[in-house]
Amino acid sequence: MKVKAVLGVYLLSAWYRGAAWLRLLAPLEWIYRYWMRARARAYAAGRKPVWQAPVPVIVVGNITLGGTGKSPLVAWLACWLSEQGYRPGILSRGYAGRSDAYPLRVLADTPASQCGDEPLMLARQTGVPVVVDPVRPRGARRLLQEGCDILIADDGLQHLALGRDLELVVVDGERGFGNGRCLPAGPLREPLARLASCDALIVNGRSRQTMPEPYHEMRLVPRYWRRVCDDTRTPVETPPFDGPVHAVAGIGHPERFFATLDALGLEVEPHPFADHHDFGAADLSFGDGRAVVMTAKDAVKCRDIADGRCWALDVEARPEPAFIDWLAVRLRSLMSDDYLSRSRR
Structure with missing residues (x-):
């Protein structure tokens, strides 16, 4: 395991188990x-400017570090909105990507080194316009030029320069809010009191902590295995490999991915990496003929270095029906005549 990954895993473990030494911070x-x-x-x-788009803006974010399942919810939301007749667009900071010019319209063949792994994954999964820009209002204007009539700000909770109409916060049910302390003494980006001003809390998986009421539940459901080099798919019930596998994960909470593989009946040798790790061929080479499995987020960076042994496990978010009903009602309210008057200003 790389040094950065070791340090990251150690710190996350300390935050979520409530290590006593964190009081020093x-x-x-x-x-x-x-x-x-x-x-x-x-x-x-x-005193700081806030730009309000003439269309609804839905922020999907979190108040904790370490991975919550936010990106699958963003993908689900984009697809669901499209089914409802909207023309959604996704706005992202593009963490770990670096482009010569912004805003950057992300296409299926945009290098992850330019746009970041999550925006590229979302562009491929959803087919909706995805724009990366560290200046969120500028990126939002670019999506309006694409004809989008509703915007999804991925990981935008703390980016207050962009006005928003709905704030959805995702939390990992297993780990919850850790020791309940803010950085650097804990995993919180903002105090827990921030949840009171958000519109909905979505808990990913079964909660092991008492959650603020009300909240909605969400599950991540494995859908199929996808060979990284050519996108060949097979049902999740019939893995295209036998015996033990190597599992690599450069995400915020690698243990959740490893636990998912274990629940699917795989014998796994785990290889955690730092979040947004820039994979090289050596990271996928283990000196044997075993299959290598990874997340969809990691797969977008590994396509050019992966061979036929490498498979991604694609999952989808499934929010509870009560959340979908609530969201539909809120969107109808946002699209009321009073709201639409904003677009004519």
């Missing part, structure tokens, strides 16, 4: 909390 946590509070007040008071 309390002064830094207080400074962080003060800075976040002052920043939010500056936007609320108008």
Whole structure:
């Protein structure tokens, strides 16, 4: 395991098991909390500008570090909105990507090194316009030029320069909010009190902590195996390989992926990497003939270096019906005559 991955896994473990030594970081946590509070007040008071799009903006984010299942929900939301007759677009920061020019319209063949792994994955999975821009309002305007009539801001909860109409927060049910402390003493990007101002809390998987009420539940359901080099698919019930496998994961919570493989009956040798890891051929070579399985997010970076042994497990988010009903009602409210008057200003 790489040094960065070792440090990341160690720190995440400390946050989520409540290691006592994290109390030493309390002064830094207080400074962080003060800075976040002052920043939010500056936007609320108008001292920092907020740009409001003339169409609805749905933010999907989290208040914890370490992976929550946010991206599958974004993909589900984009597809569901398309089925309802909307023309959605996805806006992303494009973490770990670097482009010479922004905003960047992400296509199926855009290098992940330019746009980041998650935007490329979402563009391929959903087929809707995806734009990457560290300046969120600028990226949102680019999506409007694409004809989008509703925007999904991926991981946009803390990007307050872009106005929003709905805030959806995703939390990992198994790990919850860890020790409940803010960075760097805990995994929280914002204090738990922030949830009171959000529109919906979505819990991914069965919760092991008491969650603030109300909340909705969501599951990640494995759909099929996909060979990374040519996109050949087989049903998840019939793995296209036999015996033990190597499992690689460069995501925020690798253990969840390994647990999913275990639940599917695979004998797994896990290989966790840092989130957004830039894979090389050596990372997929283990000196034997075993199959290598990975997440869809990692697969977009491995297509050119993967051989026939490499397979991705594609999953989809399945929110509970009550959440879908709630969302439909809220969207009808957003599209009311009073709301649409904003687009004519």
